[in-house]
Amino acid sequence: MKVIYKITYPNGKIYIGQDITTTLNYFGSANSKLIEKDFTKEEMHDFTIRKEILWESETASNQEVNLMEVGLIKKYESNNPRIGYNQWPKFKMKEEK
Template identity: 75%
Template sequence: MKVIYKITYPNGKIYVGKDLTGTLNYFGSANSKLIEQDFTAEERRDFTIRKQILWESETATDKEVNLKEVELITELKSNDPAIGYNRWPRFKMMA
């Protein structure tokens, strides 16, 4: 099963990612240094995150999953540094 998931961190920021194998304990490849700077050493000692499956498919191609991932990153604005930890696609501020 191929999935697109959303990780929600204790500060409310999110990360949207994909898993092409449907592995239960895969939590993405968000930049650890980026996340760590938002939490104190004490906060890191007891840390709970939430993983939600936003979309899944048994038949989608890898390309279709990639496109859906970008669509959901953009829709949820998880690439906006104020909202989430995705850094691609690059967030564009609206004028």
């Protein structure tokens, strides 16, 4: 089973990633140093994150999984530094109409 998941940190920021092996304890490859900047040492002593499966497929190709991941990163804007920790694709501010 291939999945796209969303990790929610205690500060409400999110990270969206993929797992093509369906490993329960895989929590992605978000930049630890970037995340650590948002928390005090005391906050790191009792730290709870939430992992949600947003999408899953038994038949999708790896390319389809990649496209779904990018689409969900954009949908949730987890690449916006105010919202999440995804650093790719690069976040672009929406133009005002």
